[in-house]
Amino acid sequence: MITRAAITAVGGYVPEKILTNKELEKMVDTNDQWIRDRTGIEERRILDKDRATSDMGVEAILNLLSKTNYSAEDIDLIIVSTVSPDYVYPATANIIADKIGAVNSWGFDMNAACSGFLYALRTGSQFIESGMHKKVLVVGADKMSIRVDYEDRNTCILFGDGAGAVLLEPTEENGIIDSKFAVDGSGGNFLMQKAGGSKYPTSLETLKNKEHYIYQDGRTVFKFAVKGMADITEEVMKQNNLTADDVAYLVPHQANKRIIDATAKRAGLPDEKVMVNIQKYGNTTNATIPLCLWEWEDKLKPGDNILLAAFGGGFAWGSIYLKWAY
Ligand code: UT7
Numbered sequence: 001m002i003t004r005a006a007i008t009a010v011g012g013y014v015p016e017k018i019l020t021n022k023e024l025e026k027m028v029d030t031n032d033q034w035i036r037d038r039t040g041i042e043e044r045r046i047l048d049k050d051r052a053t054s055d056m057g058v059e060a061i062l063n064l065l066s067k068t069n070y071s072a073e074d075i076d077l078i079i080v081s082t083v084s085p086d087y088v089y090p091a092t093a094n095i096i097a098d099k100i101g102a103v104n105s106w107g108f109d110m111n112a113a114c115s116g117f118l119y120a121l122r123t124g125s126q127f128i129e130s131g132m133h134k135k136v137l138v139v140g141a142d143k144m145s146i147r148v149d150y151e152d153r154n155t156c157i158l159f160g161d162g163a164g165a166v167l168l169e170p171t172e173e174n175g176i177i178d179s180k181f182a183v184d185g186s187g188g189n190f191l192m193q194k195a196g197g198s199k200y201p202t203s204l205e206t207l208k209n210k211e212h213y214i215y216q217d218g219r220t221v222f223k224f225a226v227k228g229m230a231d232i233t234e235e236v237m238k239q240n241n242l243t244a245d246d247v248a249y250l251v252p253h254q255a256n257k258r259i260i261d262a263t264a265k266r267a268g269l270p271d272e273k274v275m276v277n278i279q280k281y282g283n284t285t286n287a288t289i290p291l292c293l294w295e296w297e298d299k300l301k302p303g304d305n306i307l308l309a310a311f312g313g314g315f316a317w318g319s320i321y322l323k324w325a326y
Contacts, residue, residue, distance in 0.1 A: 001172045002129075002172070003128070003129055003131060003170050003171070003172065004125075004128075004129060004170070004171050004172070004173075004174070004175030004176055004177070005124065005125035005126075005128035005129055005136070005168045005169070005170065005171070005175050005176050006168065006169060006170075006171035006174050006175030006176070006322075006323075006325035006326075007166045007167065007168060007175075007176075007293070007322065007324070007325060008068075008167050008168070008169045008171075008325055008326060009064050009065075009067050009068045009166070009167040010064060010067075010164070010165070010166050010167075010290065010293045010294045010297050011060045011061055011062070011063035011064025011065070011066075011067070011164065011165045011166075011294060012060050012063060012162070012163065012164045012165070012287075012290060012291050012294030012295070013056050013059035013060040013063060013162065013163045013164075014045040014160075014161070014162040014163075014281060014284075014291070015045045015046060015047040015048065015051075015056070015161055015162070016045070017045060017046045017047070017048070018043050018044075018045060018046075019043060019044050019045070019046050019160070020032075020042070020043045021035045021036065021041070021042060021043065021157070024156065024157055027150055027151075027156070028150070028151060028152070028153035028156060028157075029153055030153045030157055035157045038256075038258070039157065039158060039256050039257060039258075039278070039282075040256065040257025040258070040260075040276070040278045040279055041157065041158065041257075041278055041279060041282045041283075042279040042280065043279070043280060043281075043282075044159065044160025044161075044280075044281055044282030044284075045160050045161050045162055045281060045284075046145045046160065046161055047143050047145060047161040051143075052086040052143065053082055053084050053085060053086055053092055053141045053142060053143045053163070054086045054092050054095040054096050054099065054141075055099075056141050056143065056161065056162065056163035056287075057080060057082075057092065057096045057139045057141040057163050057165065058096055058099045058100055059163065060139060060141065060163040060164055060165040060290070060294075061096065061100055061137060061139065061165045062100065063165075063294075064137075064165045064166070064167060065100075068167065070135065070167075071101075072097075072100040072101045072102040072103075072105075073101065073102065073103055073104055074104075074135055075097075075102045075104065075105040075135050075136075075137055076104065076105055076106075076127075076133035076134060076135050076136060077105055077106055077107060077124070077127055077133050077135075077136045077137070078093045078096055078097050078102060078105050078106075078107035078136075078137045078139065079093065079107065079108060079109075079110060079120045079123060079124050079136065079137070079138050079139065080092045080093040080096060080107065080108075080109045080110070080120070080139045080140075080141060081109070081110045081111065081112065081116030081117050081119065081120035081138070081139070081140045081141075081286040082109060082111065082116065082140070082141050082142055082285075082286050083111055083113055083116070083142060083144075083147065083193075083285055083286065083313075084141075084142045084143045084144060084146055084147055084285075085109055091107065091108050091109040092109050092141070093107030093108050093109050093139075094107055096139065102137075105137075110123065112312070112314065112316045113191070113285070113312040113313030113314050113316055114253055114255060114283070114285050114286070114288075114310055114311065114312020114313060114316075115181075115253070115310040115311065115312045115314070115316040115317055115318050116140060116285070116286040116312075117138070117140035117164075117286050117287070117288070117289045117290060117310070118179075118181070118289065118308055118309075118310050118318045118319070118320055119181065119316070119318065120138045120139075120140065120286075121138050121166070121168075121176070121308075121320060122176070122179050122181070122318075122320060124136040124137075124138040124168050125168060125175075125176045127168075128168050128169065128170050131170075134169060134170060135167060135168070135169055136167070136168040136169075137165055137166070137167055137168075138165065138166050138168060138290075139163065139164070139165045139290075140163065140164050140165075140285075140286035140287045140288075140289065140290050141162070141163035141164075141286060141287055142161065142162070142163070142284055142285040142286045142287055143161045144159035144160060144161055144214075144283070144284065144285055145159070145160070145161050147159070147193065147212075147213060147214050148213060148214060149210055149213035149214070152210075152213065154216065154218055155213070155214045155215075155216055155218075157282075158255070158256075158282055158283050159214070159282055159283050159284070159285070160281045160282035160283065160284050161284060162281055162284035162287040162291055163284075163287050163290075163291075164287045164289070164290020164291040164293065164294050165290060166290055166293065171325055173323075173325075174302060174303060174322075174323035174324065174325040175322060175323060175325055176320060176321075176322045177240065177321045177322055177323060178236060178239065178240050178320075178321045179236065179318060179319065179320040179321065180232050180235055180236050180239070180318060180319055181232075181316075181317070181318035182228070182232060182315075182316070182317050182318065183314050183315065183316045183317075184224075184314070184315045185314065185315075187220075187221075187224060187314065187315035188313070188314060188315070190216065190217045190220045190221050190224075190313075190315075191214070191215070191216045191217070191221050191312070191313035191314075191315075192214075192215055192313060193211075193212060193213070193214060193215070194206070194211040194212075194215055195209075195211035195212055196211075196212050221313075221315075222256065222258075222259065224311070224315055225255065225256070225259045225311040225312075225317075226258075226259050226262045226263075228311045228315065228317040229252065229253070229259060229262075229263045229309050229310070229311040229317060229319075230262055230263045230265075230266035230267070232309065232317055232318060232319045233250070233263055233266070233267055233307055233309045233319045234266055234267060235319070236307065236319040236320075236321050237267060237307065237321075240321055242305060242307075242321070243268075244267060244268035244269050244273075246305050247267070247269060247273060247305050247306075247307055248273065248300070248301075248304035248305050248306060248324070249273055249274070249275055249296065249300070249304065249306050249307070250263065250264055250267060250269050250273060250274045250275065250306075250307045250309065251275045251289050251292045251293060251296075251306060251307065251308045251309070252264070252274065252275070252276075252289075252308075252309050252310070253283075253288050253289060253309065253310035253311060253312065254276070254277065254278035254281065254282070254283055254284070254288040254292070255278075255283045255288075255311070255312070256278075256283075257276065257278055257279075259311070260274060260276060260278070263309060267307070275292035275293075275295070275296050276292075277291065277292055277295055285312070288310075289308055289310065300324045300326075301324065302323075302324060302325060302326055303323055303324065304323065304324040305321070305323060306321070306322050306323070306324055307319060307320070307321055308320040308321075308322070
């Protein structure tokens with residue numbers, strides 16, 4: 001019998017404050033119609049200034065735990081994927097563990113930009129499959145509003161704040177079956193935060209140049225994203241002999257509705273088999289995929305074939321095939 005890792009619970013959190021396209025019209029030279037047509041986004045959530053990424057991660061985990069018979073003390077490991085950690089160090093996972101009272105857990109952060117949640121999910125699954133752990137929390141959380149320049153219309157319309165969490169446990173049927181990942185570091189310059197790392201440490205100059213905000217060459221990233229996400233999803237389908245009829249849902253990273261549509265089209269999947277909530281939350285980076293699972297949880301059935309897919313900065317992309325377990 002092969003031990004697999006299955007998602008056995010999901011939690012999510014989005015801040016109450018809504019930032020609409022209409023409100024953005026007053027901040028930058030943009031308009032509601034352009035944003036809807038080019039991205040599919042209608043509004044996004046913004047976290048209060050005095051709250052951090054860990055606070056959203058905690059909310060998502062508490063929501064998750066409330067649906068189980070477990071307490072935080074039962075958790076063995078917490079992996080947090082984020083590009084907006086509370087601090088450069090310590091890891092946000094440690095802060096979350098402390099806040100929820102996960103006294104028997106260890107943890108660490110991961111960063112694979114917009115694909116981070118899939119990378120973290122696959123990493124977490126290894127600890128289950130190896131038999132090392134029985135309960136692993138994988139959290140995708142981002143306060144993108146701190147990374148966004150609200151004077152830059154190229155990026156400020158895209159992003160929002162949120163967090164999602166899943167619990168991984170051992171199973172002998174269903175669970176995570178297969179995956180494929182890729183990176184292309186030569187694409188790194190097209191989507192990045194230029195300053196604040198060891199190459200360009202924070203200085204008055206970097207602050208003046210606004211290099212602590214997201215820089216994106218949208219058109220180039222779009223081109224690579226459409227191909228990368230569709231290719232890798234198709235490859236995972238092929239290597240598991242899955243046809244569109246076999247697939248219950250595609251759960252794509254929510255960066256642009258047009259990228260989602262292109263991936264779904266290539267996979268031959270109709271709209272009703274594609275999870276989309278970009279219109280409400282925009283691109284929450286590491287939270288997009290778990291927030292979709294959170295919203296669709298009630299519709300999922302044991303044995304459903306689910307394909308997760310993401311593309312983002314790095315470039316880093318990937319797809320996971322799993323069978324829903326509950
Ligand atoms: O999650 C991580 C991965 N990221 C992505 O996958 C994002 C990939 N990229 C995209 O989603 C799209 O490229 C964007 C949504 C960022 C931009 O859409 P686009 O269709 O590629 O637009 P564009 O950059 O080619 O710009 C088209 C026009 C330009 O005007 P001209 O040069 O044609 O006169 C822009 O200046 O739209 C203009 N424009 C805007 N107009 C109104 C750019 N941003 C805006 C705006 N409002 N916010």
